[in-house]
Amino acid sequence: MSSSKPPLLSNATRDLAGFAAQLRYEDLPAEVIDSMKSSLLDSIGCCLYGVTLPWTQRVQAMVQAEQAAPMASIFGSGQRTSIANAVLVNGTAGHAFELDDIHKESIVHAGSIAVPIALAYAERDGGWHGRDLLTVMTAGYEIGTRVGNAATMSLFYRGFHPQGTSGVFVAAASAAKALGLDANRFLHALGIAGSQAGGLMAAQEGAMVKRFHAGRAAQSGVYAAELAGRDFTGIEDVLEAAYGGYLSSYSDQPNAARLTDNLGTVWETAKVGYKPHASVTSIHAALDALVHIMRDHDLSAEDIATVRVGVSNMTYVHCAWEYKAQGVTAAQMNLYYGLAVIAHDGVAFVDQYRQDRLAEPRLLNLIGRIEAYIDPEIERMGPPYRHAAVVTVVTRDGRELLHRELNRRGSPENPIGRQDVEYKFRNVVDACLSKQEVDRVIALVDQVEKLQDVSELINLLAAPYR
Template sequence: MSSSVKPILADATRDLARFAADTPAEAIPGSVIDRVKLSFLDGLGVCLHGSTLPWTRHVRDMVVEEGGNPRASIWNSGHRTGVANAVLVNSTAGHAFEMDDIHKESILHPNSLAVPTALALAEADGTLTGRDIAAAIALGAEVGIRIGNAATTSLFLNGFHPQGTSGAFVAAATAGRLLKLDAGRMQQALGIAGSLGAGLMAAQEGAMVKRLHAGRAAQAGLQAALLARKGFTGIADVVEAGYGGFLSAFSRTPNPARLLEGLGDDWEVAKVGFKMYPNVTSIHSALDALRAVLVEERIAGQDIATIAVGCGRMTFVHTAWDYRPAGVTAAQMNMFYGLAVMALRGDVSVADYAEDRIADAGTLAFIARIKIHLDEGLEQKGPAFRHAARLAVTTRDGRRFEREVHNRRGSPENPVTREDVERKFHANVGALLGRGDADRLKQLALDLENQPNATAIVGLVAPARHP
């Protein structure tokens, strides 16, 4: 049937594959590599913190029990296993606590996909250099992000998790580059990966499986590249096929122009933002707005009578469902919970998502003061404003304060500094690494392109440091 249906954009899969396989490392702008290195540092810290969490340990224990050819490390464990299973665990860790990076348009968190994939392959092949790793992450993320851009928010609104679906392309292109696939086999790797991605958004309301979406996507993308190297074939036009292709099946209303426009000149990977709160990105603008009111107007939670938030449809669907304490995932995905914590404590931290905090009676009682609605004005501004929020606080003595935040702190439009990202890294690894090892890992990550191989980096992330 596919041959009788016009492709969405002819030869898109082929052209993306050629870009990933054939772009010389020196053609990637230095500013893009600098941005990738900062994401690499952030990704290492996020993965190490995520390695300590129960859902990651479940996946790790399953993999350790199965055994495997010990070619790549399961981080913070002292165990080695097959490359694909190491990636499964380490990428699950990367998405284990809602702290991985975010590309707004594609709704992808590329570092939890690309960083574990790249390091596992580099550990298994000592000839791969830091320069190879940096280029593979840049090109792999660029390809996956562009496919996510073309899928638009309709993929998410159809109920699919972009991390688990579009994310498989990030890993496939990253792996294919490090495996030195030619353009034809890279195209097959993408063609295989498109059939393997999966992930349903109902997981956001209380399930460990959301964390696994990143692990499975990374594992699937890596396996796709390994199969392509052996001559296994996939769907050659997987991205653009008019019937049963990735965009036509998952998105249904794609924007195909976003696949190739500016390819090689306008780098999407340079537009990846950092998360400065440990929860879903869609609520960060509302949290920023409320924090501004609390600080600038010098009011406290007990002073607040009501909080009203307006947001676009994507954020409303994603985060504005009635909160119930159904686990850490549900708390991290929910705007009501995040706003209540911010109002009562003046900030939102990792501690607020501990199992013994997410059902706090005071927090649950405060939620009754919060109303969230779909703001048609923000919705009409388009996808670029999908994180935007309009917030109004009324106090018990009748005062009213309003704030409107279009771009959350940590986004490319409202950036944080390198020092901010370094502080986040140290906060994530502080319980695992001594200051000396943390500083050494930071130095290695920020000098990635000059490393002869991955040995020193793996030597710091692999040992068991936490039960």
């Protein structure tokens, strides 16, 4: 079956490919460079910690058993494998603990895909300038987030995970830029990647495979770019095709105009946010609101009688399902568990999502006294406020305390600074690198645009943990 309908947006895929293929470091505004440097440090931390986790280690064991040609490092292992296999492991690691950066509109965590790809090619080639690294990352971020924007939240509501679906375009664009593909081959890289998009949201309720979506997207993007470089062809109108295209297949309500809106003028790459909590982004505003109430009123968990939390329909569907101790993934995706650990610990970071905490009786007791609902006022504000939350705590002495949080801490609207990203990095990699190594990675990233060669940075990430 073919379609006689007109394309959703004529030449959209070609226009994006041409833009990314011609992109130079000199084209990047200062705000984009600054964003990419923060994302580089944040993503490295996510990857280094993620490699230590059991689900990533299972993927690594499979890859190492293949004994592929050693071209790029598996972070923290001292082991090398093919480009495609290295990004499979390192991408999985980057998304392994709900810590990776987030672009709100697209619902894509580009760092866990673009950074492993850029570093893998830099290692294979040798001699990459730090500016090359930032340019490759930007190509991936800008193309992939625009694809996610155009797919709209409809893609998510249909049950697809944006990281595995729109994420392949982050990957293909990063790899195509790393390979220096011309505009036509770049177009085919995107066209090949679109046929490899996949990832189901049911994975959020207890499966390891959610982490794998980022790694698999990264690997698929590498395959797409490598094939395009060999003149293998893809769907030339993959994004805008009215029948069987990415947007027409994955989204009931695509907004194709978002693919190229103000391309090269308004940078989606500069709209990336970071995660101070080790959980799904959709619940962060609610966690922030509860922190605010407890801090301002000097409450402990024992003071709380009940909690009511109003959220968007998106967050309710995504995160307000009945909590069961099904595993770390499920806990990190669940609104009730996140609120419970905030109430008891004051934070929701790495230690709060240990396996031995997931069925803790005091947490389960409080979860039973938390109610979530769809807040009509938040709904009326539309998609830009889908992360907003209003939290009401009723204390045991009868007080009713309310706080509304429209923009989560770490979002572009309520940003955290580079020093906060560095603080998070130090905490995440504390068990992975020595203090001297941590300091050196931070220093190298801080001056990455001035580095004549990024090999020292790669070597620090590649060395086996001691």
